[in-house]
Amino acid sequence: MFKVYKNANDLPPAWGEITAENHFMKRDTLKKLEMVNPCKQQYHLHEAKKMALVVYELKLDLFTFSRYLSFKILVRIIGIPLSVSSCGYAIGDQENMEDFHQYIKSLKGFYIILNTQDELKMARGDTLPTYKLKIRWSTLEDYISSMRSNYRYRLKKATKRFSDVKMEVLEDNNLFGEDLYRLYEEVYSRSNEKLEKLSMDFFRRFPSKIIKFTLNEESIAFVQLVEHDKELVFLFGGFKHQLNQDYDLYINMLLEIIHYGIKKGFESIDLGQTAEETKSKVGASKCSKYMCLHHSNSFMNFVLNRLVSRFSYKDYRVAHHVFKGEEDEDPAGEMS
Structure with a gap:
């Protein structure tokens, strides 16, 4: 029973x-x-x-x-x-x-x-499918170098745009303030797949790592990560939508997660659900x-x-061959 x-x-x-x-x-x-x-x-x-x-x-x-x-x-x-x-x-x-x-x-x-x-x-x-990336590189540079030229060029371009942005891991999640929570609310309000909206207390009290991104001492983005055995899990994030194009915020947020996962020796990264096109273009595989x-x-x-x-959800169905050694032709072309 x-x-x-x-x-x-x-x-x-x-x-x-x-x-x-x-x-x-x-x-x-x-x-x-x-x-x-x-x-x-x-x-x-x-x-x-x-x-x-x-x-x-x-x-x-x-x-x-x-x-x-x-x-x-x-x-x-x-x-x-x-x-x-x-x-x-x-x-x-x-x-x-x-x-x-x-x-x-x-x-x-x-x-x-x-x-x-x-x-x-x-x-x-x-x-919503989830997107996972198996880690088989020792550095972020190795990861980028393993990509086919069009994807490699796009990520290098993104990192240059991010050169003035500073990153730090919060020493205490109680430092998660109204400025970061507003970034989460901005992403939530734009989402087409809303479930529950989480409180600021969640980000302060749930066991996780929070990486904050600042530009000219202003918070412009954050990611929240959970470390589970040999897998790193991307839970939530937030960013200033109006700065996304100029600084490639979302792509760089994903790159920092991947960089963190490589540095810490994780075997895989669960990049979560939503934003399927961008996640597939950084090499993550779809898990239905x-x-x-x-x-x-x-x-x-x-x-x-x-x-x-x-x-039912109508998912993103384009296959991207991101890494060298995959199929020679990429029907999706370059990263947008």
Whole structure:
């Protein structure tokens, strides 16, 4: 039987054993999220069959990925109460997958399961893919040199534009101020794929590294990173949109993340979701993600199955051959 917990403090050691591979499902991480992003979190655990899932509530626009439709409704989400690409469930033994399906179907109400792979046999649509970069270079210069000429030229051009910008890692995240938070709000307000808006308290209290970029002593951008074993994860960032073209802010933010990952010896970098074109042009590979929908009402579930394509994200489908040794012809041409 599943047992439901409403407080991460109450989770038994079995939770940690089942979710060990997912940094964002660790008890300490979930405890922090309860403080900085409370959204009626629940934790469902079946110790004997080694199954665990995180559930939270969110008022969501079902047609987030549509330009023309909008319908906001309170839903329960199986996922991490944070806009990351990790899924919110763990199954220790794949032989229990059918039991997991049946448990989700037994839950009352409307559920969305975010960032799944292809193992759940439910009404399914595409959601934002994540972009990952495997690190195989010892310096940033080696990374840039490994690129085909058009991409290499574009990044060198971007770094020259950034020569007057200073970078620093915040010694204490409590130094994350209103100026940086406004940069996050600016990016959030421009986003076409909004989920939840995080508070300034989140950036100050969630365990992470924050790199600040300044120009003439003014904050113009930041990135927030999480170090998880051998992988570096890009969580959130912000930047002055009006300066983006003149200073290639976003490209340089990604380059600094890559530089940080190389220096610190990480094996891979999760550059997160959104901005697919730019991330693919710095050499990151797309990892497709899906979302599954289920409603306990059979008629509503039938409707969801028919409409799931309307909820789905239409992703960026151009293939970029960024590095030497990849295909000789690049249909996408130079970086824009």
